[in-house]
Amino acid sequence: MSPFFMMSLLFGLTFGQTASVCAPSEYTIHVEKRECAYCLAINTTICAGFCMTRDSNGKKLLLKSALSQNVCTYKEMLYQTALIPGCPHHTIPYYSYPVAISCKCGKCNTDYSDCVHEKVRTNYCTKPQKLC
Numbered sequence: 001m002s003p004f005f006m007m008s009l010l011f012g013l014t015f016g017q018t019a020s021v022c023a024p025s026e027y028t029i030h031v032e033k034r035e036c037a038y039c040l041a042i043n044t045t046i047c048a049g050f051c052m053t054r055d056s057n058g059k060k061l062l063l064k065s066a067l068s069q070n071v072c073t074y075k076e077m078l079y080q081t082a083l084i085p086g087c088p089h090h091t092i093p094y095y096s097y098p099v100a101i102s103c104k105c106g107k108c109n110t111d112y113s114d115c116v117h118e119k120v121r122t123n124y125c126t127k128p129q130k131l132c
Helices: 003-018
Strands: 021-033 038-048 071-083 096-106 129-131
Touching: 021 071, 021 096
Parallel strands: 038 096, 038 129
Antiparallel strands: 021 038, 038 071, 071 096
């Protein structure tokens, strides 16, 4: 192999993570409770983007540390709480949701992230909408 190819490969493996584009992105969550009169549209930020991964086809030839399947996940986040309007007094009218402050490429943490991509995602209101 040529020295240029080897240096390019080494550089790519060392600094490849910098090519990742993982950042907070605007997102709207639609929240409703059966007992409440309205659906609430909440504008927040989530972590979204592309993270470099390494193909595991050669897993028998590589060390485990060389294999990574990273996802765009939270580095820093905080929770905010919104009041769902039109709820009767016997219902808890609050909904807490995460707000991404900063993001990173890393392993998916199931403590605060849904690590499985669902085929069908419904994010809409069936009741009159209020914007928060």
